[in-house]
Amino acid sequence: MQHQKQSVVEASVKAIEWSGMVLRLLDQRLLPGEEVYVDHENAQQVAKAIRDMLVRGAPAIGIAAAYGIALAARRIGHSDDWESALANDFAELESARPAAINLAWALRMMRDRLQRLLGHADVPGQLLAAAISIHESDIESNRTMGKLGMQLIRKHQKAPQNIMTHCNAGALATGGYGTALGVIRAAHAAGLVDTVYINETRPGLQGSRLTAWELAQEQIPALLHVDSAAAHLMKTLAITWVVVGADRVAANGDVINRIGTYALAVLAMHHGLRFMVVAPSSTIDMSLEVGEDAAVEERDAEELLLAGSQRIDPGVPAFNPVFDVTPADLIDVIVTEKGIVERPDGTKMADLMSHKHLH
Numbered sequence: 001m002q003h004q005k006q007s008v009v010e011a012s013v014k015a016i017e018w019s020g021m022v023l024r025l026l027d028q029r030l031l032p033g034e035e036v037y038v039d040h041e042n043a044q045q046v047a048k049a050i051r052d053m054l055v056r057g058a059p060a061i062g063i064a065a066a067y068g069i070a071l072a073a074r075r076i077g078h079s080d081d082w083e084s085a086l087a088n089d090f091a092e093l094e095s096a097r098p099a100a101i102n103l104a105w106a107l108r109m110m111r112d113r114l115q116r117l118l119g120h121a122d123v124p125g126q127l128l129a130a131a132i133s134i135h136e137s138d139i140e141s142n143r144t145m146g147k148l149g150m151q152l153i154r155k156h157q158k159a160p161q162n163i164m165t166h167c168n169a170g171a172l173a174t175g176g177y178g179t180a181l182g183v184i185r186a187a188h189a190a191g192l193v194d195t196v197y198i199n200e201t202r203p204g205l206q207g208s209r210l211t212a213w214e215l216a217q218e219q220i221p222a223l224l225h226v227d228s229a230a231a232h233l234m235k236t237l238a239i240t241w242v243v244v245g246a247d248r249v250a251a252n253g254d255v256i257n258r259i260g261t262y263a264l265a266v267l268a269m270h271h272g273l274r275f276m277v278v279a280p281s282s283t284i285d286m287s288l289e290v291g292e293d294a295a296v297e298e299r300d301a302e303e304l305l306l307a308g309s310q311r312i313d314p315g316v317p318a319f320n321p322v323f324d325v326t327p328a329d330l331i332d333v334i335v336t337e338k339g340i341v342e343r344p345d346g347t348k349m350a351d352l353m354s355h356k357h358l359h
Contacts, residue, residue, distance in 0.1 A: 015172045016055070016063055018132060023067040027054050028172055032213040043072040043089040050096035050103070056206075057173020058247045058283055059138050062106030065093045066131035069110045073124040082114055082123050099297050101248045105282040106134055138175030141280050141337030142182045149183030149278055149335045153192050153241060156274065160194035162239040163187070164230065167201045167258035168210035169245025169278065179245040179278040181214060183335065188220045196222040197233055201258060203303040203320065227260055234271040242268045246279035246334075253328030253344025254291025255279075259321055265330035274332045281336045286353055291325035298322065 017024040022039040023046060030036050038054065040046050046068030049055050055064045072089035079085040090107055097103055113130040117123050153161065163184060170181030178185060187193050196215055201207035208224050215222040225233060233239060242264050248256040255261065255277050268275045288294055301318035305311055334341045338355065341348045 014176070016060060016067075016135065016175060018067060018135070023064065023071060025049055025055050025064065026172070028056055028210060029054060031172075031209050040068075041071060042075055043068040043093055046071065047092045047096040050093070050100075057168065058100055058102040058245075059142075059174040059179070059280060060172070061097060061100050062102035062282065063131075063135045063138055063175050065096070065103050066106045066110050066134045068093050069107070069114075070124070070128040070131040073127045077124065079123075082118065086114065099248075099295065101285045102280075102282050109134060135175045138280065139177050142174055142177035142179060143186075144337045145179060145278050145280070145335050146177065146182035146186035148340055149243065149276060150186035150190050150192065152276065152333060152335070152340065153183070153187045154190060157240060158192070161187075161192055161241065162195050162197060162237055163193060164197040164199070164233070164239050164242045164264070164273075165211060166199040166207060166242070166244050166261055166264055168206040168214070170211060170214045172210050172214060173245065178214075179280070180243045180276075181211065183243055183276070183278050184215075184220065185218065188218075193220065196220060197230075197237075197239060198222055198224045199227045199230060199260060199264070200224060201260060202227055204322075206258065227263075230264055231267050231271075234267055234273060239271075239273055241274050241276055243276045243278060246277050246283050247323060248288065248291075248294060249277070249279055249284045249334065249349075250288040250291045250294070250328075251284075251286045251349055252290050252346040253331060253334060253341065253349050255326045255328075255331060255334075256291050256294055256296070256323050257326065259324050262324040262326045262330075265326045269330055275330060276333050276335060277326075277331055278335045281338050281353065284336070284349065284353060286349070291327070294325070296321050296323050296325070 015026040022041050024037050024039055027036045027038050046064055050061050076085050117126050165180055170178035198207045198211050212224050244261055246255045246257050265275050299320050299322045301320045304318045304320050328344045334344050338352055341352050
């Protein structure tokens with residue numbers, strides 16, 4: 001482990017870093033109190049980082065897994081049967097977060113690349129190049145989404161606006177720029193942001209620990225509030241947009257995201273706010289017909305029972321679902337690197353994924 005303070009500019013782009021020898025990940029469990037970087041030398045360590053949520057966020061998990069395969073190939077060095085040699089590493093990484101669609105997508109990209117390399121003299125080098133390409137492409141696609149989302153915000157209103165966000169869909173959750181926070185970054189740079197209202201995002205506090213930290217690094221004006229204040233703020237303040245990321249998007253446009261996203265979409269509809277989901281096309285799962293078909297992950301109830309170091313004993317069982325499903329009919333727009341889908345439905349999502357619906 002290595003302790004290191006980052007500059008303001010680097011803080012938003014270095015949650016995942018390939019050093020040339022190891023995969024360096026920022027331990028997000030310790031933010032904002034400490035900035036600790038952990039070096040990972042093999043696929044097993046990367047899988048553990050994904051399982052333990054040292055690295056988190058759908059795109060970031062996929063990028064880390066791709067590097068995990070590259071690390072595994074480098075440790076093997078040479079093989080006459082690369083598919084067999086890497087089979088256990090692929091399996092371990094795939095099982096680290098089975099519900100993470102970007103994880104499966106990135107490993108599929110690595111497996112496809114491997115199958116085209118059979119007989120190649122430098123398979124480890126080629127797999128590393130593939131992982132780096134996945135990482136760089138994510139940053140580029142985030143910047144594209146940031147621009148598209150910013151243009152939608154500007155089209156709605158050219159004056160600085162109040163925007164609400166939930167969980168963390170920033171540089172920490174991606175290759176280095178962000179999905180929802182990428183849009184907010186681009187909007188701020190264009191002079192379109194008055195204040196960002198951050199849901200704390202219980203129980204993991206990704207909003208208060210991660211999003212607030214990211215925005216503070218870049219001096220983007222923001223206010224943190226408890227999740228249950230969202231309706232009150234929508235009613236009493238001139239908030240124009242809710243901008244969130246996604247862990248998975250179904251073929252009909254339903255969105256699976258951090259618990260509380262569905263509530264915000266319902267509240268946004270009632271209060272006349274526009275609701276934007278920002279996610280790369282790798283998050284879209286066309287094999288999932290509707291969001292309700294997905295198994296919603298539950299985590300240890302202990303997460304709900306800790307207030308700092310104090311454990312609460314409620315005397316009753318605790319229930320801790322960590323994702324919910326936002327129906328497509330509550331979503332104004334889904335922004336991807338391929339283009340935007342307004343009022344998403346199955347036909348529009350299919351058109352997007354077949355490149356017919358570019359903006």
